[in-house]
Amino acid sequence: MQxxxxxxxxxxxxxxxxxxxxxxxxxxPLGIFALHDGTGRAGVAIGDMILDLDAVLAAGxxxxxxxxxxxxxxxxxxNELLALGGGPRRALRLRLFDLLSEDSTERARLAxxxxxxxxxxxxxxxxxxxxxxxxxGIQHATNVGALFRPDNxxxxxxxxxxxxxxxxxxxxxxxxxxxxxxxGQRKPATETTPSFGPSRxxxxxxxxGLWIGPGxxxxxxxxxxxxxxxxxxFCLLNDWSARDIQGWEYQPLGPFLAKNFCSxxxxxxxxxxxxxxxxxxxxxRPEGDPKPMDYLWDERDQAxxxxxxxxxxxxxxxxxxxxxxxxxxxxxxHASGLYWTPAQLVAHHACGGCNLQPGDLLGTGTIxxxxxxxxxxxxxxxxxxxxxxxxxxxxxxxxxxxxDEIVLxxxxxxxxxxxxxxxxxxxxxxxxx
Amino acid sequence: MQxxxxxxxxxxxxxxxxxxxxxxxxxxPLGIFALHDGTGRAGVAIGDMILDLDAVLAAGxxxxxxxxxxxxxxxxxxNELLALGGGPRRALRLRLFDLLSEDSTERARLAxxxxxxxxxxxxxxxxxxxxxxxxxGIQHATNVGALFRPDNxxxxxxxxxxxxxxxxxxxxxxxxxxxxxxxGQRKPATETTPSFGPSRxxxxxxxxGLWIGPGxxxxxxxxxxxxxxxxxxFCLLNDWSARDIQGWEYQPLGPFLAKNFCSxxxxxxxxxxxxxxxxxxxxxRPEGDPKPMDYLWDERDQAxxxxxxxxxxxxxxxxxxxxxxxxxxxxxxHASGLYWTPAQLVAHHACGGCNLQPGDLLGTGTIxxxxxxxxxxxxxxxxxxxxxxxxxxxxxxxxxxxxDEIVLxxxxxxxxxxxxxxxxxxxxxxxxx
Numbered sequence: 001m002q003x004x005x006x007x008x009x010x011x012x013x014x015x016x017x018x019x020x021x022x023x024x025x026x027x028x029p030l031g032i033f034a035l036h037d038g039t040g041r042a043g044v045a046i047g048d049m050i051l052d053l054d055a056v057l058a059a060g061x062x063x064x065x066x067x068x069x070x071x072x073x074x075x076x077x078x079n080e081l082l083a084l085g086g087g088p089r090r091a092l093r094l095r096l097f098d099l100l101s102e103d104s105t106e107r108a109r110l111a112x113x114x115x116x117x118x119x120x121x122x123x124x125x126x127x128x129x130x131x132x133x134x135x136x137g138i139q140h141a142t143n144v145g146a147l148f149r150p151d152n153x154x155x156x157x158x159x160x161x162x163x164x165x166x167x168x169x170x171x172x173x174x175x176x177x178x179x180x181x182x183x184g185q186r187k188p189a190t191e192t193t194p195s196f197g198p199s200r201x202x203x204x205x206x207x208x209g210l211w212i213g214p215g216x217x218x219x220x221x222x223x224x225x226x227x228x229x230x231x232x233x234f235c236l237l238n239d240w241s242a243r244d245i246q247g248w249e250y251q252p253l254g255p256f257l258a259k260n261f262c263s264x265x266x267x268x269x270x271x272x273x274x275x276x277x278x279x280x281x282x283x284x285r286p287e288g289d290p291k292p293m294d295y296l297w298d299e300r301d302q303a304x305x306x307x308x309x310x311x312x313x314x315x316x317x318x319x320x321x322x323x324x325x326x327x328x329x330x331x332x333x334h335a336s337g338l339y340w341t342p343a344q345l346v347a348h349h350a351c352g353g354c355n356l357q358p359g360d361l362l363g364t365g366t367i368x369x370x371x372x373x374x375x376x377x378x379x380x381x382x383x384x385x386x387x388x389x390x391x392x393x394x395x396x397x398x399x400x401x402x403x404d405e406i407v408l409x410x411x412x413x414x415x416x417x418x419x420x421x422x423x424x425x426x427x428x429x430x431x432x433x
Numbered sequence: 434m435q436x437x438x439x440x441x442x443x444x445x446x447x448x449x450x451x452x453x454x455x456x457x458x459x460x461x462p463l464g465i466f467a468l469h470d471g472t473g474r475a476g477v478a479i480g481d482m483i484l485d486l487d488a489v490l491a492a493g494x495x496x497x498x499x500x501x502x503x504x505x506x507x508x509x510x511x512n513e514l515l516a517l518g519g520g521p522r523r524a525l526r527l528r529l530f531d532l533l534s535e536d537s538t539e540r541a542r543l544a545x546x547x548x549x550x551x552x553x554x555x556x557x558x559x560x561x562x563x564x565x566x567x568x569x570g571i572q573h574a575t576n577v578g579a580l581f582r583p584d585n586x587x588x589x590x591x592x593x594x595x596x597x598x599x600x601x602x603x604x605x606x607x608x609x610x611x612x613x614x615x616x617g618q619r620k621p622a623t624e625t626t627p628s629f630g631p632s633r634x635x636x637x638x639x640x641x642g643l644w645i646g647p648g649x650x651x652x653x654x655x656x657x658x659x660x661x662x663x664x665x666x667f668c669l670l671n672d673w674s675a676r677d678i679q680g681w682e683y684q685p686l687g688p689f690l691a692k693n694f695c696s697x698x699x700x701x702x703x704x705x706x707x708x709x710x711x712x713x714x715x716x717x718r719p720e721g722d723p724k725p726m727d728y729l730w731d732e733r734d735q736a737x738x739x740x741x742x743x744x745x746x747x748x749x750x751x752x753x754x755x756x757x758x759x760x761x762x763x764x765x766x767h768a769s770g771l772y773w774t775p776a777q778l779v780a781h782h783a784c785g786g787c788n789l790q791p792g793d794l795l796g797t798g799t800i801x802x803x804x805x806x807x808x809x810x811x812x813x814x815x816x817x818x819x820x821x822x823x824x825x826x827x828x829x830x831x832x833x834x835x836x837d838e839i840v841l842x843x844x845x846x847x848x849x850x851x852x853x854x855x856x857x858x859x860x861x862x863x864x865x866x
Contacts, residue, residue, distance in 0.1 A: 165686040166599035180652035182785030219613035253598040254687020352615030354693040
């Protein structure tokens with residue numbers, strides 16, 4: 001799985017890439033960016049810059065499978081590129097690596113195709129056909145279940161079924177898009193009838209997202225051994241949640257308006273190739289847990305399918321901003337909190353014949369660590385709002401206030417390899433209409 | 434709301450349209466059809482024929498808003514036409530009515546643009562961005578709730594919240610597409626651990642579908658008084674359901690694989706203009722039920738927003754086919770079984786800012802009548818499989834067997850007006866992989 005593109009010693013002629021916490025030359029994530037005219041173009045993040053992939057293609061700097069990949073990325077969405085699967089994507093990576101390396105022979109020609117990321121707007125990388133959200137963070141499921149059922153937090157199906165539900169594709173937005181507080185029906189336990197108004201318990205959820213690649217035809221399941229080939233990339237996902245609306249509406253068919261007003265993704269597609277050094281064995285299940293059923297069991301996936309990723313959540317409030325204080329770190333956790341591997345989520349999703357399509361987005365569900373400094377939502381951190389967080393500014397938070405900003409971060413580290421990151425996934429809460 | 438196009442006395446030069454139970458000249462539903470080359474083209478159903486709308490446009494037979502509407506329907510999907518809203522759609526209807534009426538001056542030119550429907554394939558009318566399924570059939574909710582909670586079938590939120598959840602858009606198919614029985618995890622009460630295999634309790638659900646028109650921007654709710662303008666058409670919807678998979682997977686986040694393997698729609702978009710004579714007052718709520726909240730309350734919608742539609746479900750089995758017996762009518766009900774109007778579903782969906790987009794599909798939820806000959810699923814008819822249905826062939830059914838076909842039908846009738854129908858919504862169950 002390792003090739004020369006991952007070694008920490010490799011450097012780019014783009015100076016800001018060397019030692020960049022997110023986008024060194026070892027990452028090369030794909031995305032859609034726009035300059036001042038607003039038209040989306042395919043691009044690659046390199047340090048503080050974005051390489052215009054459409055321009056690289058037009059300049060004739062690509063051939064073979066790499067050219068095929070870049071041609072599929074034209075038109076302002078990456079769906080066709082994602083559909084191609086791993087071969088062309090890998091060829092493109094290798095060619096971009098050579099083009100951007102410090103001994104590149106095309107350095108002069110590329111100079112005009114590099115734009116300062118700060119001057120660009122990032123779009124969604126793909127037209128999302130369907131968005132599905134799982135519930136694979138077992139500590140999160142346990143924490144939330146315990147708020148309702150202290151003696152029996154996990155339901156009987158949890159360790160057999162990768163629990164998931166369909167989310168709303170139209171309201172998925174890229175990092176930076178404001179998050180408008182939703183109005184909705186709320187009925188606190190202290191009131192006898194519901195009322196309509198702005199959510200009082202607005203929360204975030206720390207998740208990873210999976211971008212679907214080739215996908216499957218309707219009625220044709222994806223075997224677990226092939227599931228990894230259908231994952232074309234990774235991102236961060238903030239599944240903003242209105243807890244008061246959720247509590248009142250969600251029985252018996254699950255969350256609806258409580259989670260469909262906005263979901264934020266980090267806009268760079270982190271490729272499986274970039275993540276190759278950062279795969280790990282799936283955490284061993286505790287004694288007594290059932291072995292996954294055959295359609296979810298693959299030795300290779302168990303040995304290499306999990307992700308070595310450190311995850312952090314920061315909160316920036318009006319008070320912190322006014323006083324020039326740094327963002328407050330709400331949590332620091334790890335992707336090992338997932339009870340199912342990405343491949344298991346894909347294989348389960350398709351096991352009944354549901355067709356996954358290029359550009360579909362799968363969320364893992366909220367990822368919480370076992371220790372409370374790694375909980376992935378305010379619902380868990382504040383025990384349902386009962387134990388507010390106190391910030392350096394003197395402010396306290398049960399849930400999010402207007403003007404608050406949440407920033408999610410993911411970083412992969414391994415000795416001997418250049419670390420990579422996922423880039424920003426942020427959103428500011430704005431007042432309800 | 435009434436105009437001359439609805440009168441029963443109006444006739445078409447297309448002979449089969451006159452007295453046609455579904456598609457008389459008073460209906461003129463819009464859809465996407467294909468001839469032998471398979472390319473989707475916009476069309477209009479008229480009797481047993483389909484008028485090629487792309488050809489009508491190309492022949493210069495349209496102008497003004499009608500031309501704008503037909504131009505937006507080019508390209509094999511109706512999304513852009515749906516986005517235009519009522520004005521252009523009404524103009525197109527009026528022009529098509531004149532073109533197809535028995536005193537049409539363009540009869541000769543149109544002859545070559547009319548195709549026998551039997552020679553055509555019908556596609557989905559739109560690219561469905563998101564599909565949402567509601568639960569607005571109160572008798573269905575009561576029947577299903579009673580199977581689990583005999584003393585308290587409806588949950589406390591039911592009469593306040595139009596309960597809904599997100600469904601799977603990618604697996605919505607047009608009438609006639611086979612329905613492959615899904616594999617999945619099942620755990621009958623008689624077994625201690627789940628097993629994986631073909632669903633043993635495959636069911637249908639009788640629903641109506643709403644096609645979304647212009648829609649709203651993210652963060653901008655749709656006021657109830659404007660909600661009707663965002664409904665561009667109606668269809669039938671069969672929300673195929675694997676009850677055993679559903680029972681095991683659905684807690685706590687709702688149905689997922691149990692309902693995402695296939696959903697069938699009738700492919701013709703029945704316009705609000707065609708349905709205008711068949712609107713009725715919403716059924717008065719029983720004494721003691723809460724009045725809908727302000728954001729769901731509109732006097733005009735209450736007076737005219739409900740649908741006058743008779744709904745039927747037929748079952749055709751291998752045994753009935755072999756013996757030349759007619760389809761077995763499983764139920765005959767009425768759309769008045771809906772606790773919320775279509776406009777209320779739209780206003781609720783958008784009240785938190787969720788953006789609806791042209792071509793989105795909303796299902797009403799299963800519609801059951803109070804009497805058991807109008808129940809909208811086998812789950813209800815057979816009391817969860819305990820009371821099988823016996824057919825004239827001697828066969829019995831708890832749930833659907835391979836080879837069974839379900840046909841949904843919707844007809845609108847009113848004295849003095851030509852009745853219209855929605856056309857076929859059918860699917861045959863094929864074996865699991």
